[in-house]
Amino acid sequence: MKFSLSVKLAFGIVLCLGLVSAAQATSSLTIVSEPGDVIGQGVNKSYTSSSALFGVNGTGESVTLGVSTLSDTWYLTVAAPRGEKLARGSYSLAERAAIRTGRSPGIDIGNNRSCSQVWGNFWVRQIGYDASGNVTMLDGVFVQRCGSATSPRLIAYLSYKSTPLFYNVVSSAGDPIGLGVSKNYYGDSSDFALSGNTNSAQFGVTGQRDDWLATLQPPTGKSLKIGTFATHALHDSTHAGLNIVANGHSCQDNNGTLAINNIQTDGAGNVTGLYAAFNVTCVGSTSPLRGTIRFHL
Secondary structure, three states: OOOOHHHHHHHOOEOOOOOOOOOOOEEEEEEEEOOOOOOOOOOOEEEEOOOOEEEEEEEOOEEEEEEEOOOOEEEEEEEOOOOOOOOOEEEEEEEEHHHOOOOOOEEEEEOOOOOOOEEEEEEEEEEEEOOOOEEEEEEEEEEEEEOOOOOOEEEEEEEEEEOOEEEEEEEOOOOOOOOOOOEEEOOOOEEEEEEEEOOEEEEEEEEOOEEEEEEEEOOOOOOOOOEEEEEEOOOOOOOEEEEEEEOOEOOOOEEEEEEEEEEEEOOOOEEEEEEEEEEEEEOOOOOEEEEEEEEOO
16 A cells, blocks of 8 residues: 555654654763774774763765764764755765765774775765754665775764654464565654654554555553553454554454553644554464554653
């Protein structure tokens, strides 16, 4: 089932350019250095904004993020092809950012060591800008090889002032909804939508040749809130309603659980953030469908 224009408008799909409150967002950097990598020297490290200082400087053409502690300093520079602006998506054949040529994007990850030549690629999952075009939020995965295209990798997993935005699904063989396929959806390849209120909320994902739509309803007479609920496809007095459609595939009823770990609404009662997990099995099937929804929480 492809999202129709009316469904997209009803959902108010946002292209996830990072309009997220900095007060709700934290920052983290995880460095994975393969043995033989000359920059990280085979040591893996992780930093968060609770124990390290994060700073960013730059625009959509080229931006540098710095992370420092009393003992470590790292920088990550990423750049769009010259004359362009970084956006969500994948970038391949990256060269050292400062000396990139032609249509190549740029990357440069270093500490007290740096590379004269870089081979790399990266995936921008979320990015945000202020009114002046300065980068205010960045989330992605960045891979660098120093010295040659076959050198060991240095991988940086970065979340700078961003909140989680992804959908994970695990479909067992024989599941009539997911058809036995397991996938992770992030902002580099997929668009996300969340609409509705605590009486009925809809979460949608389109990307990777797939369209997913989940409708969540509380037990009748109640509201969606933090907690774990037994589910059917349609709600009743003792079950939450959880109806999941994937590429036109669904089932008439299910038995399972819906765990709402966090939910956020605005002043008008509209759901603006959701963190939930589900485990459902269609009636007549023995194959479960499991998933995790993270929409800015």
